[in-house]
Amino acid sequence: MSTSDRSGLGRRSVLSAALTVPAATGAATALGAGSATAAPSSARRPSKGGRFDDESPRFSLAVLPDTQYLFDADSSDPEPLNATFRYLVSERAGANIAFMTHLGDVTEHGTKDEISLAADTFRTLHGKVPYSVLAGNHDVDGSTDDQRGDTEYLRAFGPKRYAAMPTFGGASPDGYNSYHVLRAAGRRWLVLALDWRVSDAGLRWAQGVLDEHPTLPAVLTTHDIAWSDEKGAARLSSNGQRLWDDLVRGNDQIFLALGGHYWPPGRTVLTNDAGHDVHLHLANYQDRYYGGAAMIRLYGFDLVRGAVDVETFSPWFLDRAPKKRTPLEAETIELTGPTDRFRLDIDFAARFRGFDGTTLPAPRPASRVTPRGTVAYWRFDGSGLAGRGKPGSAVAEGTVAHDLSGHGNDLRVQLLHDSAPEILTRDAGHHLSQPAHASLRFDGGKGPDRGAVLTTTAEAPLNGMKFLSGYTIETYLKLPDPFEGDHAWMGILSWEGRNGDAGKTTGWSQDDPSCSLNVTPERYLQFSLYPHRQDANPTNWSHALPVGRWTHIAVVNDGDRTDMYVDGSKIARNPAQRSSGIATLGKPFVIGGTQSAEKFGQGFYGWIGDTRIVSRALRPRDFLLEVR
Template sequence: MSNPNNPHSSTPGRRRLLQAAVTVPAVGAAVSALGAGTAVSAAPLAGTAAPGGRFDAESPRFALAVLPDTQYLFDADSADPEPLRATFRYLVAERREANIAFMTHLGDVTEHGTEDEIELAADTFRTLHGKVPYSVLAGNHDISSGTDDQRGDTAYLRAFGPRRFSGMPTFGGASPDGYNSYHVLTAAGRDWLVLALDWRASDKGLAWAQDVLDRHPTLPAVLTTHDLAWADDDGEAHLSGNGQRLWDRLIRGNDQIFLALGGHYWPPGRTVLTNDAGHDVHVHITNYQDRYYGGAGMIRLYAFDLARDTIDVQTFAPWFLARDPARRTPLEEETIELTGPTDRFSLAVPFAERFQGFAPVTAPRPRPAHRVMPRGTVAYWRFDADGLSGAGRPGAAVSPGTVARDLSGNGNDLTVRLLHSSAADVLTWSGDHHTDQPAHASLRFDGGKQPDRGAVLTTKADAPLNSLKFRRGFTIETFVKLPDPYEGDHAWMGILSWEGRNGDAGKTTGWSPDEPTCSLNVTPERFLQFVLYPDVQDADPTSWSHALPVGRWTHIAVVNDGRRTVMYVDGSKIARNPSQPATGIETLGKPFVIGGTQFAERFGQGFYGWIGDTRLVDRALSPKEFMLLAD
């Protein structure tokens, strides 16, 4: 609860209610089936929950549940633990669906910290115990507010001290006084640290917390405490006096701490501070005791998504969600979910980059060519020293006539050729590469229009690849990256193709007889277009991808099984793959090309961006056989 002696304490005039929508949270579907009296059977706390199911520690998506001040639900003879029981039933039931890793309480469990209040609260936590791991810390209403963590024995410590958590697989330990604790949870394939610090951590408590961080130097850490920050009515959070002490003594100097959560004050708010390493630390205040029914056990879910580098946050009351909608009161309806900017929001967190200073990602080593040439490989080019003569210095021009060797040994070497009157620096060597690419090198193409310029790499006139028909199927793979910023007009630029006109092969169904018989291009919207004139059918089935991102490497695979063609982007099948039959490629004995596409047997612009390892196989590969590293 807010401290009336603090100059930044909330006054009744500042305790405003945020209008809340009644939309059911996406992860809350199952709670409506859990009535207020629904019992949940006990289960051992070993990474599973019943009936919610097993937590997936490897999924890139998981949730951290945050529970602020529940003190008005445990207030002498006015106590009502049922809202909190409903919240705990929700967490158990939804653990699998929302992939809930952990729950942390931010203090002020009770109003007065009496034996009776503490005992009732401790009994209520049994609904959660053994099903979802959790931490609890003392707020100023749970103990004597004039003391720090050296206060000695209390009813709170007897109920919520280390003995309560000792059986949890996440529990790492507690400070000697018992009021500070830490948990290590495994989620998204890595370990995370949760620090639960007392309302007033003493110098000894802070030294203990620093020791925990020192003993876990590679773990990203979430710091939880009761009194951390207060907020203006506009939701801008500011460190409290205790929060400033924690910032100066612990948070700012430990780059591991990227998220710090507190309760105590209202309204809720958030801010971003910069630590000594120059990195963001998200500081949030979460408290709903001023709302209807003392907050009704309202929960906040922090949904971590490491695939999207995002944390999505939502705030809602499971107790009201479980009610029959026809019987909800007006105040219940407006308190089901909070959707203001301090209660429902998303944080952009580039996790790998943010954690690089203390837990750097070990880049995979280059893979030798022989390890990435499966049965049926007809050509494989890479632009490191193994595959490209003269490769080495980033930014160095790749001269016309330079040879990129076909490492499959099938004689499909490529030779560099400048288009039109392009300068030598239109093609340069680069060490930039997709993380999962076998070779750690690429070529940087600076093609463009007005005037047309660029460079291509082409096979010799007698290369076997020029005439292969691929009637049993094929897999064409490459890695590309578009520049950021993506400047200029590069519409319909080619990534790779075979030279020649489909009209010369007797094809009649295409957009133009002057198109090549097979090409992979980029549209004005940055969509991929794969155009194929099959060897057997008189057809032009075309695959279209979504828009490619800029400034990021993309893996592309086009797979044909002898019947139809399917395109994959980053190992995922795209939507717009044609069902039209397609058997083989109607090659005309003319060169295969990387870096451009002809029209009417003339190159216009060249490719703009980076191209990395490129491989052709004469059969359909499954995604697990692509050049991408296996998970």
């Protein structure tokens, strides 16, 4: 790092780091991330056997920031970096490590001796884990850009070094910028490694690489892109602003940008010209004990969960017997502060859809999704919801959601208590498999009670149906992220009335409705049922629902017992108790709430999409989800 790049930043950062080290451990504990001396989840003892699996939906990207104090004239010590590389090699299969990228400032002075020692150290990794390295201002003359010509760095870490790597795609004519294309999670990804100071020619080259690979999600790596305050809030540096304006913001492919150079570490999220998130991270630990001890970050991509789990640790200290670690080694083995260990929630399909060549399934007409036995089907696009309005517009009280099964079970909007019309709005969001490409956004809650519900009329046939031969109830929903406020036991759908009035004596309360689908305080689904034939209350419980992600739910009864499915998978907590029919009382069916003692206490909070009721048990392959 050069303190001349931002006046006074280096000194303030050093003092801040020195003063806050003891507090970092406490902050980590408060965040629930565990003790600073605990081994990270990816920090396992070396695993044996196995290979990198490029089809697995889970893989890791290793990020190595400034190592300059380990290659500093006659005080150099390459052993921490050797340990990091040995770890990456031994754990490539265990952590499914696809690639490693160095963020620059490999050395302190960029001398021949320092560069040669660093280049020799990289032999531990070479040919075993593909990687990229870029120049920092300490590896080259910091006053120059990528047109500087020949240097010791270029001779050691220029294009020739990567030529044999299967991921290497090419380099700029000057040799200081390169790109790699790696395969992971069954698809290709692009990594751009840009010089400390990219010239206009370098930017044109980088744009050309993106243009040649227009469908690949891209990670941009460079030495100087952002600085951070003491609280970890990152901001673009002057060079980062140039990269953002001239390259990142206009290329939707770039979803993650990584830099070093400054400390303390930090992160932020910016919005590009396509309206999408770009995660911007600063990682640098040279101010920590032993120059950072070659700490690595593992970015654990999980395309099933839609998440990236990030952790930061030192394999060198990890490799030592716990009883032999000094206090500073034990303190630095893993960093668990909010800028060192965190999770990114990314809907990869949605984030990449604008450029990766995939197309959304076309909406399916109601005639294709109303099989034999369908008694009600509601959707909230132009064909199902009366009136007109753009996404975000309020749905007026009394608006009709037509029953597209043709059985007359239309729903009408009712605002609860003194709720404003904006409590229910039209939305374009939907599950990828949903027949209609639209939904309703409910903003219900407690204290003061608020919400909106959609109910059938008093004459609707659905109100009194008993479903003695079985049924399938399906809906799509999404919970907001963040999931704020108290929404415990909010209802998704239900029949009005008291189960006590149907002669039921079991269960939690006779004031509960005879059938309802609810969300518990832990975000579990609860399907609470009072069957027509049995005096019983068999209840299905799911796992905790994710936030910020669409989920398909199906409740299936075969006339004897009931199973719940989430995204086509049967849940564990399905009761074996017999359950025949639903003890309906001829009262309205409801979407968006559940009554107690025939009163709505709160409305649903989140999104609800297509909802269908069929008077027989469907197989998963026949769900709206179209599970195959």
